[in-house]
Amino acid sequence: xxxxxxxxxxxxxxxxxxxxxxxxxxxxxxxxxxxxxxxxxxxxxxxxxxxxxxxxxxxxxxxxxxxxxxxxxxxxxxxxxxxxxxxxxxxxxxxxxxxxxxxxxxxxxxxxxxxxxxxxxxxxxxxxxxxxxxxxxxxxxxxxxxxxxxxxxxxxxxxxxxxxxxxxxxxxxxxxxxxxxxxxxxxxxxxxxxxxxxxxxxxxxxxxxxxxxxxxxxxxxxxxxxxxxxxxxxxxxxxxxxxxxxxxxxxxxxxxxxxxxxxxxxxxxxxxxxxxxxxxxxxxxxxxxxxxxxxxxxxxxxxxxxxxxxxxxxxxxxxxxxxxxxxxxxxxxxxxxxx
Numbered sequence: 001x002x003x004x005x006x007x008x009x010x011x012x013x014x015x016x017x018x019x020x021x022x023x024x025x026x027x028x029x030x031x032x033x034x035x036x037x038x039x040x041x042x043x044x045x046x047x048x049x050x051x052x053x054x055x056x057x058x059x060x061x062x063x064x065x066x067x068x069x070x071x072x073x074x075x076x077x078x079x080x081x082x083x084x085x086x087x088x089x090x091x092x093x094x095x096x097x098x099x100x101x102x103x104x105x106x107x108x109x110x111x112x113x114x115x116x117x118x119x120x121x122x123x124x125x126x127x128x129x130x131x132x133x134x135x136x137x138x139x140x141x142x143x144x145x146x147x148x149x150x151x152x153x154x155x156x157x158x159x160x161x162x163x164x165x166x167x168x169x170x171x172x173x174x175x176x177x178x179x180x181x182x183x184x185x186x187x188x189x190x191x192x193x194x195x196x197x198x199x200x201x202x203x204x205x206x207x208x209x210x211x212x213x214x215x216x217x218x219x220x221x222x223x224x225x226x227x228x229x230x231x232x233x234x235x236x237x238x239x240x241x242x243x244x245x246x247x248x249x250x251x252x253x254x255x256x257x258x259x260x261x262x263x264x265x266x267x268x269x270x271x272x273x274x275x276x277x278x279x280x281x282x283x284x285x286x287x288x289x290x291x292x293x294x295x296x297x298x299x300x301x302x303x304x305x306x307x308x309x310x311x312x313x314x315x316x317x318x319x320x321x322x323x324x325x326x327x328x329x330x331x332x333x334x335x336x337x338x339x
Contacts, residue, residue, distance in 0.1 A: 003081040004037035009089040011046035012061045019059045020050035027052040032328040042071045049216040051232040076102045093133040100140045110145040116255030120191035142338045146258035159330050162322040163260050168267040173244040177306045182209045183246035185261040193252035200295050243268040271305045287316035
């Protein structure tokens with residue numbers, strides 16, 4: 001079995017020889033790829049408790065860039081080893097350059113638009129920093145992305161990530177619109193637009209919002225009567241119940257590539273509201289609605305969904321949603337072909 005080294009900037013917590021992260025994709029993708037490759041995972045050390053246990057045999061977490069490079073150096077000498085870098089960050093950018101010095105051409109998997117993310121986080125200087133990294137990486141690596149626009153015209157392959165399995169697609173519960181209950185599943189980050197959303201619904205007390213995505217033992221800064229916050233959920237059946245107990249899923253992000261939670265909501269037949277900045281996520285999917293980022297238009301969109309829910313759900317039945325099995329097969333084949 002060939003070796004595949006996955007290099008990520010994901011914050012990873014160690015406890016008693018077990019490793020945990022908050023990003024479900026960074027748990028499931030290495031685990032599933034380990035059925036096709038001998039997977040080694042190199043990630044960044046975190047002192048905070050994380051939610052999802054990563055069940056991969058070979059994991060190394062690093063607390064500095066020097067230890068990061070040392071772990072890569074240990075594995076770079078094997079000529080058949082392939083290197084998969086997750087996203088472009090300062091760590092993975094320097095790791096990419098380091099690998100090229102050893103005549104390795106890594107594979108870089110882009111899950112979101114770094115230009116948009118860096119702008120939200122760092123302001124006007126953010127896209128400049130990302131552009132320098134992206135321009136360099138695109139010349140010395142193979143690119144894989146979940147959206148064509150993320151490649152910015154550069155040569156690359158497309159995959160369609162998903163966490164869906166048979167549990168998501170069976171025993172669908174009918175939604176009840178007696179009360180408007182919005183759900184957001186994701187990280188509580190500025191670029192995810194969650195603070196903007198909370199402010200929008202402050203005056204809409206007839207609407208409640210549930211947020212599932214708080215880090216363990218964290219003290220979130222959101223304190224609002226119509227907002228409830230829960231920790232990241234690691235159990236699939238519990239997460240499905242969150243979707244089933246709410247009637248509309250809302251994705252308030254300022255930038256998104258291919259959000260897994262959107263597919264989860266559609267699988268559970270819950271209509272989705274996004275804002276104009278990420279309307280590209282709709283694609284050919286049925287049941288996704290675009291709102292302007294203001295309270296009045298958001299309320300209009302919610303009321304439209306409420307009044308037309310039966311017709312909307314009939315349309316949603318036409319969705320052809322990718323599964324995790326499809327994604328891993330596609331990803332594994334691409335990694336195998338790229339040299």
